Amino acid sequence: MSLAGRAALITGASQGLGREIAAAYLRAGASVAICARDAAVLERTRAELAALAGPGQDLIALSCDVASRDDVDRVVGAALARFPHLDILVNNAGVYGPKGLIEDNDWDAWVQAIEINLFGSVLMCRAIVPHLKRRGYGKIVQLSGGGATSPMPRVSSYAASKAAVVRFAETLAGELAPHKIDVNCVAPGALNTQMLDEILAAGAETVGADLYRRLLKQKDSGGASLENAAALAVMLATKDSDGITGRLISAVWDPWRELPGHRDELASSDIYTLRRIIPADRGKPWDPSSGGTK
Numbered sequence: 001m002s003l004a005g006r007a008a009l010i011t012g013a014s015q016g017l018g019r020e021i022a023a024a025y026l027r028a029g030a031s032v033a034i035c036a037r038d039a040a041v042l043e044r045t046r047a048e049l050a051a052l053a054g055p056g057q058d059l060i061a062l063s064c065d066v067a068s069r070d071d072v073d074r075v076v077g078a079a080l081a082r083f084p085h086l087d088i089l090v091n092n093a094g095v096y097g098p099k100g101l102i103e104d105n106d107w108d109a110w111v112q113a114i115e116i117n118l119f120g121s122v123l124m125c126r127a128i129v130p131h132l133k134r135r136g137y138g139k140i141v142q143l144s145g146g147g148a149t150s151p152m153p154r155v156s157s158y159a160a161s162k163a164a165v166v167r168f169a170e171t172l173a174g175e176l177a178p179h180k181i182d183v184n185c186v187a188p189g190a191l192n193t194q195m196l197d198e199i200l201a202a203g204a205e206t207v208g209a210d211l212y213r214r215l216l217k218q219k220d221s222g223g224a225s226l227e228n229a230a231a232l233a234v235m236l237a238t239k240d241s242d243g244i245t246g247r248l249i250s251a252v253w254d255p256w257r258e259l260p261g262h263r264d265e266l267a268s269s270d271i272y273t274l275r276r277i278i279p280a281d282r283g284k285p286w287d288p289s290s291g292g293t294k
Contacts, residue, residue: 004029007083012093024230026052039063066120097157117161173246182245189224189252
């Protein structure tokens, strides 16, 4: 029960990874407020997860469009009214947005993906940070994606927003470090969720043959583990992770269970962060005056 006595607000929690994280938090002893846009689906999820809440735990559902400032302020206010001890925010809500070449994308849909993936995360942080500062402690867990660390042709709004989310989290981590509020990103791996089905439904002609083949193979193989990504989200909300902040951590590839033992090394390095690669980092003599990754 590593989250006993704690409370979390989780966005995009009606299905997929968000739902799995909510379940993992409940099993770990936390009280949880789940939110998503579809109120009916959200309420069904709350009813299904209710059995996981033990004595002293609470579970509530709050419909919310994270791209709406009014909605975000309302939901955070309602969550704080129910859980005055709220100390964890998980920003999981996200969409792929339009697929295809940038000149063919519907512009309004492209912007909407930025509003949900990036602005939605920023709005949630803006709304809850003053409360966390008053408590002098907190955890913000941001879900990242493949677009943060590599180009994703034909899914440009998703890729751009996810890269921006990671840089925002790194920046926010620096702002909040004096207040003992940790901010980290989770790269969950290639998951078989409704979002994968959405990409495959768009077809190879729209998303590109290479991406389509790769995702089709992923679907057939079962994809990365939802449970593993949720377990990392739990660890980053526990006291064991105190002081680990400003990192982008892969649930699949990184030895995240061992990170509490490397807390000081992480704090003094740029490990698990987004940085520019220069020639010297790859053994190229083009710029010998440079000292390494920037």
